[in-house]
Amino acid sequence: MANHLLCGIELPQVFFDGPVDMNHIRNFATRAETLGYDSLWLQERIIGDFVMLEPVTLLSYVAAITTKLRLGTSVILLTLRNPMQLAKAYSTLDCMSGGRAVMGVGLGGGHLGSHEAIFGYTRERRVTRFTEAVQVMKLLWSESKASFHGTFWNFENISMEPKPIQKPHLALWFGGHHENALKRAVKYGNGWMGAGSSSSNAFIRESAMIRRFLDETKRDPKTFGYGKRVYLAVDDDKARGEKRIREWFQIRYKNADLGPRVCVWGSAAECTEKIQAIVHAGAQHIVFNPMFDEMEHLEICAKEIMPHL
Secondary structure, eight states, X not given: OOTTOEEEEEOOOEESSSSOOHHHHHHHHHHHHHHTOSEEEEOOOSSOSSEEXXXXXXXXXXXXXXXXXXXXXXXXXXXXXXXXXXXXXXXXXXXXXXXXXXXXXXXXXXXXXXXXXXXXXOSTTHHHHHHHHHHHHHHHHHOSSEXXXXXXXXXXXXXXXXXXXXXXXXXXXXXXXXXXXXXXXXXXXXXXXXXXXXXXXXXXXXXXXXXXXXXXXXXXXXXXXXXXXXXXEEOSOHHHHHHHHHHHXXXXXXXXXXXXXXXXXXXXXXXXXXXXXXXXXXXXXXEEEESSOHHHXXXXXXXXXXXXX
């Protein structure tokens, strides 16, 4: 594995076929640490017709049963959250985990329009609300007395304790694929994570844009990381693998056709070759996201894919 490359994996969070299985989650997390993964990651979906656990709560549990794995989200839907409460939750998680929290934030896709109304928000000026929320959290994490005067949040000389262990604040990554989203990532964040629901070719284009924005803003590339979450299905029977991918994407995204366009699937060797293209494009982080047979994929990725990246 390339010296600069860090490999994480998506923690089981979605349960289509039955109740929440905490034994499965515990066994997966502890085995991932034993196998040498760098990090565990979760997504956020607050409203939906299938079981998907809330990420910050679940990561707090995982913090107590692991010691080394970084604990990330990709991404929190920031415009549906109160930034003061979220800053407190993540600061608590960082303290509980010994400084291992990674917060990924994003605006979310177009489907969030109806969700925002349910939460009492409108899409009007949502980018302003998003960027203000980022600034509010960074101030609360880093200042003993924080003040902010914006369109959506106003406060003077307030404190929030405890502060994160990470200084000046915990790692803050961004999602998104639009040019403006990538510019925001470079301006405000520590890194950018390409979505699992976007293709490898899209990541290659977008990572080139990231490098251009870093250069234009004269930001040291060493201060900014970027990676890709990869939906993965290792199966020597490609037809069977594609069928399962399509079924999963129909439930998760209501779009079966999206799966084959964005997933990496096939034999372990074929998957390795496809992921190598992402690494060669400059990815410093790969987050494997198996959609099924999670324990099997945990072992395969560690033993048959990661050593060849």
